[in-house]
Amino acid sequence: MTPTKPPAGHAGAIGHEPPAKPAPSDRPGPPPKPVGLLHLGSLQRRLLLAALGLVTVALLVAGLAIGLVLHRFVRTQLDSRLDSQLVALASSLERGPGDRLRLDRALDGPPFDRPRSGWYWQVRQGGRTLRAESLQGESLETRNPRLPDPSALGGSVPGGPGSARPPRDRDPDRPQPGDGTGPWGEALILRIQVLPAQGDTPPALLIATAPAKALNGPLREAGLTLAAILGILGLCLVAGTVLQVRLGLRPLEQLRRDIAEVRAGRRPRIPGPQPAEIRPLVGEVNALLDQNAANLERARTHVANLAHGLKTPLATLTLALSDRTRDPDGRLAELAGAMDRQVRHHLRRARAAALGGATRTRTELAGPLADLRTTFGRLYAEKRLALELDLPAGLAVACDPQDIDEMLGNLIDNACQWSRGRVRVSAAATEAGIAVTVVDDGPGLDAEAAARAVRPGGRLDESVPGHGFGLSITRELAELYGGGLRLTRSDLGGLSARLLLPA
Amino acid sequence: MKLLLVEDDAPLAAEIAKALRAENFALDHAANGEDAQHLGETETYDAVVLDLGLPRRDGLTVLQAWRAAGRTVPVLVLTARDGWSDKVAGFKAGADDFLVKPFRVEELVIRLRALVRRATAHGASRVTCGPLSYESGLGTFERDGLPLKLTGLEWRVLSCLILHKDGVMPRSQLIERVYDGDADVDSNSVEVIITRLRRKIAPARIEGVRGHGYRLLPGDPA
Numbered sequence: 030m031t032p033t034k035p036p037a038g039h040a041g042a043i044g045h046e047p048p049a050k051p052a053p054s055d056r057p058g059p060p061p062k063p064v065g066l067l068h069l070g071s072l073q074r075r076l077l078l079a080a081l082g083l084v085t086v087a088l089l090v091a092g093l094a095i096g097l098v099l100h101r102f103v104r105t106q107l108d109s110r111l112d113s114q115l116v117a118l119a120s121s122l123e124r125g126p127g128d129r130l131r132l133d134r135a136l137d138g139p140p141f142d143r144p145r146s147g148w149y150w151q152v153r154q155g156g157r158t159l160r161a162e163s164l165q166g167e168s169l170e171t172r173n174p175r176l177p178d179p180s181a182l183g184g185s186v187p188g189g190p191g192s193a194r195p196p197r198d199r200d201p202d203r204p205q206p207g208d209g210t211g212p213w214g215e216a217l218i219l220r221i222q223v224l225p226a227q228g229d230t231p232p233a234l235l236i237a238t239a240p241a242k243a244l245n246g247p248l249r250e251a252g253l254t255l256a257a258i259l260g261i262l263g264l265c266l267v268a269g270t271v272l273q274v275r276l277g278l279r280p281l282e283q284l285r286r287d288i289a290e291v292r293a294g295r296r297p298r299i300p301g302p303q304p305a306e307i308r309p310l311v312g313e314v315n316a317l318l319d320q321n322a323a324n325l326e327r328a329r330t331h332v333a334n335l336a337h338g339l340k341t342p343l344a345t346l347t348l349a350l351s352d353r354t355r356d357p358d359g360r361l362a363e364l365a366g367a368m369d370r371q372v373r374h375h376l377r378r379a380r381a382a383a384l385g386g387a388t389r390t391r392t393e394l395a396g397p398l399a400d401l402r403t404t405f406g407r408l409y410a411e412k413r414l415a416l417e418l419d420l421p422a423g424l425a426v427a428c429d430p431q432d433i434d435e436m437l438g439n440l441i442d443n444a445c446q447w448s449r450g451r452v453r454v455s456a457a458a459t460e461a462g463i464a465v466t467v468v469d470d471g472p473g474l475d476a477e478a479a480a481r482a483v484r485p486g487g488r489l490d491e492s493v494p495g496h497g498f499g500l501s502i503t504r505e506l507a508e509l510y511g512g513g514l515r516l517t518r519s520d521l522g523g524l525s526a527r528l529l530l531p532a
Numbered sequence: 533m534k535l536l537l538v539e540d541d542a543p544l545a546a547e548i549a550k551a552l553r554a555e556n557f558a559l560d561h562a563a564n565g566e567d568a569q570h571l572g573e574t575e576t577y578d579a580v581v582l583d584l585g586l587p588r589r590d591g592l593t594v595l596q597a598w599r600a601a602g603r604t605v606p607v608l609v610l611t612a613r614d615g616w617s618d619k620v621a622g623f624k625a626g627a628d629d630f631l632v633k634p635f636r637v638e639e640l641v642i643r644l645r646a647l648v649r650r651a652t653a654h655g656a657s658r659v660t661c662g663p664l665s666y667e668s669g670l671g672t673f674e675r676d677g678l679p680l681k682l683t684g685l686e687w688r689v690l691s692c693l694i695l696h697k698d699g700v701m702p703r704s705q706l707i708e709r710v711y712d713g714d715a716d717v718d719s720n721s722v723e724v725i726i727t728r729l730r731r732k733i734a735p736a737r738i739e740g741v742r743g744h745g746y747r748l749l750p751g752d753p754a
Contacts, residue, residue: 337585340612341541344634348547351637369634373614401616404623408630411646411657431617438616 072281073274080270088259099251103244104218108206111220111237114141115204118152118235119224130157137162147215147240154224154233167212169236176209177223177234209238216241280304284311291318329379336376343369377502393425394456394465397433401441405452409445416441420456426463426530428510433530436506439499440467440526447471451521458532462512465528468519479516479524503528533648533691534558534709536580538568538594539610540587548581551637555671556687557644558712565589572598576708577605578648578692581640584611584622592625599626606647608640645671652695659694662736662750666694675733682732685710689725693738693748702745 114136121132130152140148141161151169152159160166170176207219217238224233284307290296298318303311347365350356402416426433437454444452448469456465474482483504503526504514512529519525535557539545542563549559560575562568565586572580572594584591595607606628611618614632622630628651629643649659649668659666663676673680673690682690688710693701707722726746730738739747 337612340633341544345541345544345547347634348544348551348637351551365634376614397620400620400624404616404620404630407623407628408619410629410650431615434616434620438619442616
């Protein structure tokens with residue numbers, strides 16, 4: 030197998046390969062533009078707007094209903110006041126000498142004694158009329174031409190006097206309601222009663238009035254209070270709704286943060302107790318995560334099986350081609366070598382691409398490093414290398430043990446290949462994380478070669494058999510963990526590779 | 533020198549066997565884990581080439597079983613898996629060397645010779661005995677600095693004797709390490725080989741220890 034450079038453009042193509050996984054971010058993307066007022070983008074807004082609408086409608090309906098009840102109540106009060114005046118009038122009505130109408134007692138008690146107050150009464154019988162003092166001699170008919178004429182009455186009242194409203198109650202014994210206008214233009218509420226003719230007594234028309242403001246004044250006052258109360262109630266309801274929506278949606282916000290944590294690789298799944306409404310969703314998301322992980326695992330296994338499956342025939346081919354009669358100019362062996370490099374490269378990439386995710390565990394460095402020392406002691410037994418370890422007890426990194434083996438194995442292997450006898454591995458906790466430094470006493474690298482070595486797919490020396498992609502793979506892995514790899518000159522004269530890993 | 537080759541892929545096993553025999557190694561072949569474990573526990577080998585992906589019993593399990601049974605034979609693990617975790621697991625199970633498929637024959641042979649030499653407590657790659665020297669990297673013998681031409685069987689016998697030059701090599705073990713498992717062993721022929729070797733390596737000499745075996749000595753009888 031003659032080592033060759035990889036095909037032109039190979040390294041470049043790998044270098045420009047898009048990252049297999051976007052950088053994890055806690056911030057959500059820009060929110061989608063709202064489509065309508067009730068767009069799906071904001072549940073909070075939907076809930077608030079709906080609640081606001083419902084509260085407004087409910088308060089309006091409640092206000093109207095209470096207003097109507099109040100109106101009826103005040104009106105009934107007024108009516109009964111006027112009716113008692115009418116009863117008093119009817120009972121004290123007597124015929125004086127010469128067919129003159131008169132009352133057997135004074136009925137101009139307050140408020141019927143205040144002139145132009147709107148509190149009036151009037152009695153007509155035959156051609157004669159009695160009036161309250163407050164009317165000051167004016168007639169109620171002046172502005173209410175449609176008041177019934179008692180002389181024409183047959184004992185019943187036709188339509189409402191001031192309005193076209195037909196009377197609802199035709200019981201002649203009971204006073205009828207009505208609206209009208211006073212002699213000075215004031216709006217009035219009327220109660221009209223007709224006393225039917227009895228014997229030679231002609232029918233009489235009794236009217237008692239109250240000013241409309243006696244109805245509207247209290248109503249307005251009550252309305253203002255009612256509006257204030259309803260307003261405060263509305264504000265309380267809206268505030269309550271806001272609070273409720275906030276509280277109700279808080280698990281969703283928490284869920285978003287949990288999912289972000291999962292995406293950033295800090296958690297493997299969405300954790301623990303969730304509200305009953307969200308639990309199925311969380312279950313589905315977790316199932317999706319599991320399925321994803323299983324798919325990824327299957328894909329990795331497929332790639333690994335494919336690569337490993339290729340290696341055995343490739344090994345056979347390589348051995349068969351070492352017979353010079355089968356491959357005189359070495360071209361076939363060269364091709365087999367290129368195939369091998371491709372397989373190794375993509376196998377490593379498949380492995381690296383699947384890492385750095387949810388598999389972060391705390392791993393003590395001492396164990397893997399001791400195993401690696403044994404490994405390299407045997408692998409480089411011929412070189413009789415002194416592999417020195419220098420690390421504080423209990424130093425741990427937040428990486429998968431396999432990845433630690435992979436990163437440190439590549440670095441130590443590179444150091445061992447170039448070393449003249451000494452390789453030193455030291456580790457220490459720094460502010461940025463755990464720094465593991467592998468130094469050797471080999472020839473070292475100049476800055477340009479060092480930059481080339483950690484480039485994706487780059488390999489330092491094609492003539493050294495084995496792991497050409499080691500340094501760049503190590504750098505990729507370290508960066509997936511949020512760390513990095515820096516190559517400098519060591520105090521032993523050779524290369525110093527400083528690997529930074531999360532603590 | 534005799535090896536056990538454990539490899540389930542027949543074409544690859546055939547190629548490896550061909551290449552190793554061309555380098556004078558005697559060879560037994562096992563195609564699955566059970567046979568491999570049995571052979572390793574009952575026969576004597578100078579080294580084992582062990583594939584890890586085996587039918588019936590996994591290579592690492594076989595290796596652990598040998599080590600648990602006290603077998604110290606040097607084992608070179610042959611595998612398609614080249615992650616460092618796989619290698620670390622291999623060495624922890626007791627492997628002495630590791631070779632990732634595909635590999636070059638030269639690489640395999642050099643590593644095997646080095647393994648066998650180190651297993652017989654020789655640190656340097658050159659082992660000498662009087663005028664005779666064995667270069668384990670190349671697998672060649674020299675006498676007084678001149679290359680020695682040997683047949684395959686002669687090479688097997690002489691490499692055995694020079695690597696175990698500090699003691700007596702039992703005859704039975706010598707026979708085991710010289711002939712392939714399926715070869716027709718004629719015990720007399722060992723005597724014939726020894727006789728031919730004695731002529732080639734003089735003044736170094738091979739001393740027969742009665743009822744026991746042979747020993748390589750640097751020069752004139754004391």
